[in-house]
Amino acid sequence: MQRRIRTRILITAILALFLLSGYGQITMPRFFSDHMVLKSDTTTAFWGWAQRGQPVFVKASWMEDTIKTVALGTAKWKIDLPTAKAGGPYKISVICRNDTLVLNDVLLGEVWICSGQSNMQRSAAHKLPQMLDVLHGPFNNKVRILNVRDIASETPQDNIYDMWQTCDSVSLRPFSAIAYFFAQKVSQTLDVPVGVINASWGGTCAEVWLPAGEVLTDSFLSAKSRLQKLAPFKPHLPGQAWNSMIYPFVGYGITGALWYQGENNTVSWDGYARLFSKLINSWHRKWKKDFPFYFAQIAPYNYKNKGLQRGALVREAQNQVSLSVENAAMVLTSDLVNNINDIHPILKKEVAIRMADLALVNVYHAISKNPYSPILKSYTIEKNRIIISFHYMDHEKLEVHNGDIIHGLYIAGKDRKFLPASYKIDGNKLIVFNPSIQHPVSVRYAFSDTTLTNLYSSNGLPVSLFRLDNWNQPTK
Known part of the structure; x- marks a missing residue:
């Protein structure tokens, strides 16, 4: 060489x-x-x-x-x-x-x-x-x-x-x-x-x-x-x-x-x-x-x-x-x-x-x-729900394509055990929860090598993967 x-x-x-x-x-x-x-x-x-x-x-x-x-x-x-x-x-x-x-x-x-x-x-x-x-x-x-x-x-x-x-x-x-x-x-x-x-x-x-x-x-x-x-x-x-x-x-x-x-x-x-x-x-x-x-x-x-x-x-x-x-x-x-x-x-x-x-x-x-594709901006925790906001979404709304399930969406409590998450969309905000987790601390979306994303902005572009933690562990 x-x-x-x-x-x-x-x-x-x-x-x-x-x-x-x-x-x-x-x-x-x-x-x-x-x-x-x-x-x-x-x-x-x-x-x-x-x-x-x-x-x-x-x-x-x-x-x-x-x-x-x-x-x-x-x-x-x-x-x-x-x-x-x-x-x-x-x-x-x-x-x-x-x-x-x-x-x-x-x-x-x-x-x-x-x-x-x-x-x-x-x-x-x-x-x-x-x-x-x-x-x-x-x-x-x-x-x-x-x-x-x-x-x-x-x-x-x-x-x-x-x-x-x-x-x-x-x-x-x-x-x-x-x-x-x-x-x-x-x-x-x-x-x-x-x-x-x-x-x-x-x-x-x-x-x-x-x-x-x-x-x-x-x-x-x-x-x-x-x-x-x-x-x-x-x-x-x-x-x-x-x-x-x-x-x-x-x-x-x-x-x-x-x-x-x-x-x-x-x-x-x-x-x-x-x-x-x-x-x-x-x-x-x-x-x-x-x-x-x-x-x-x-x-x-x-x-x-x-x-x-x-x-x-x-x-x-x-x-x-x-x-x-x-x-x-x-x-x-x-x-x-x-x-x-x-x-x-x-x-x-x-x-x-x-x-x-x-x-x-x-x-x-x-x-x-x-x-622009949406990128994680901030989040707040309200009781058992985590509410997530994104950059580049001021005039857009979130959409789920190809079914009703968001691929690769997980939520975890202090035990760091991730469970599949439920969600609601409120305009440009994503609300994430799981009835089994009363005190959530983190959400991850598409945070794996292989997840194909299906959460979109109404401009037709996909939301980028994100996590709310810095834990060096796989999601599942």
Whole structure:
């Protein structure tokens, strides 16, 4: 594994030296390519390398003026490129002495970066029925995709191997279903170009997706990271995917990020809220922008845990992050599972639509609806009943779908023995009780690895799992 990582670093270094030698006066990261999408109505960073000390001229076809800069002693040049309203296609020419680099079919619109592990990475190549249907067309030319190959690195990299593509049956086959369906929904709703960058890697832990120092300088998180084991075909050390799959894009104008990961951190569930919060905040700091960060709560799955339900504990940690981190929001998957023995639920379009609705409400103000799933807010105990309130329910009511029984609803007294609970719904409040328990102290809902939820808000979104205790014991 380490040998493969070092080899790829060496290849990247040799490639950069080749491009900066006499074979060309100017080069750029490969994600500045034909068919790319740049963030519209803003000023975005635009950079590359050229002969040291030489002037570099950038001309974009949506601008009247040409921008001039100079390559520094490191050979790097960089400009702040003003963009126009969403549209295109446009052309960008970059000139240094006798060398001209031309980027064609450039669109201005919205750009989102999508990351995580296999549930973000799943595609038509994994025989997802929803994506296989997409391959028949027609294809939206306003949606552009960039699929970043899985390469790890011990040090931050300046470049990648991959370029932007238009959508067709070939380019979409290996591409993230969630990223594609998100882009399609946003593009169709706003009628603007949308570019999505998929930089995800199946089986990875969160530690590999943020700068290594964020983990290694935190003794608690550093100890938790050592629970991740060396395994074939994936990185496991802090920073290794960040360095090569995210860091090269730092500064590229993005609207926001989508994330689906957490399954591989069930081994270190008690550090996940802290780790994931650091991940989001570190991305914000690196981009110098508190962009929206929307993530999927991991789905019910039979981890075959005995005792502690670590999948549920990770979902609980994700609840905490969604409520505490600036500009972070969560969508649920707990009602979108067809097989609890498959860690890869096949309904990816529904997850993407829920993420798109968050963006369409919060970022673009394009639709009017409540895009949030209810999360535990507070509770009161009145005699033998516990009355529970939720975030994001001010104008909604609770509903039970698929019968009259709420799946996974339990209540316990001081003896910590959970019994199935009865309930009443009072608008947006849940009243829980059991005639056998006269002095209840805790309620749990869907607090297991495998419970499929059926308690909903009237906005059509499921209520997230919760517990009113901190007991390290299974519900039953």
